[in-house]
Amino acid sequence: MSKTTAKRLHRCPVAAFQKLISGKYKLRLLWDLQDGPRRYGELRSGLLRGADGTAQIAPRVLSRELKALAASGLIVRKDYGVVPPKVEYRLTPMGKSFIPVIAEIRKWGARYLGGEQLSMAS
Amino acid sequence: MSKTTAKRLHRCPVAAFQKLISGKYKLRLLWDLQDGPRRYGELRSGLLRGADGTAQIAPRVLSRELKALAASGLIVRKDYGVVPPKVEYRLTPMGKSFIPVIAEIRKWGARYLGGEQLSMAS
DNA sequence: CGGGATCCCGATAGATACTG
């Protein structure tokens, strides 16, 4: 956690994983980034599908989760420094390596939690 | 959530998974149950390895996580009704089907979070 | 032995308003 990566804080990889993805949207954010960079607003609106009902997403929360993912080394933030602001988030190699794990989670979840048929969309 | 299963509350299987395994010990509890029934005390002491440092586990927390796992249909609680008390927890078929997913998580976590060499023990 | 009851605390998430 010295600078941008939080590693080896646990001796158990499962416990480490738990902490890494704790937060309501982290897994879905990673998943939604698998096809390339996305902007803040795209991610936010993407999260609205799949949430139960009329959930709005507090900008604080999304911002903090993105920061945490970046601090974990799973994504990077690219600020174009223009007006109006344009910021892109994309997966790091480590983040990309994590996508297959989420794919497994999705497959299991679709079978046992929802019965959705795993279309392309998140 | 009517009785013992909490399903289809989300349209996104990833979001459903997030809620399902939220809680500090749920994944590890499931993992530790893969080889057969375990008693409350066995699970508790099993969790102490792999936690950072001198963490003790509040009985409230462990009890609540076990109840949640049972309510989700991943484990079952078997009370032998004897004195002194004896209670066993074991995986349901659904819970067993989840073990390979945790295995994937472990493999990824070992590679990117800890570098442990995935021995038999949890 | 396997918890429940109670108290406490930090972290998390929502709502709202504001800004460079």
Place this chain on the structure above:
DNA sequence: CAGTATCTATCGGGATCCCG
């Protein structure tokens, strides 16, 4: 557009004591 600031409600988790 992409956040920050503030405030508040709720939750997760730890500590301690107790009981059948």
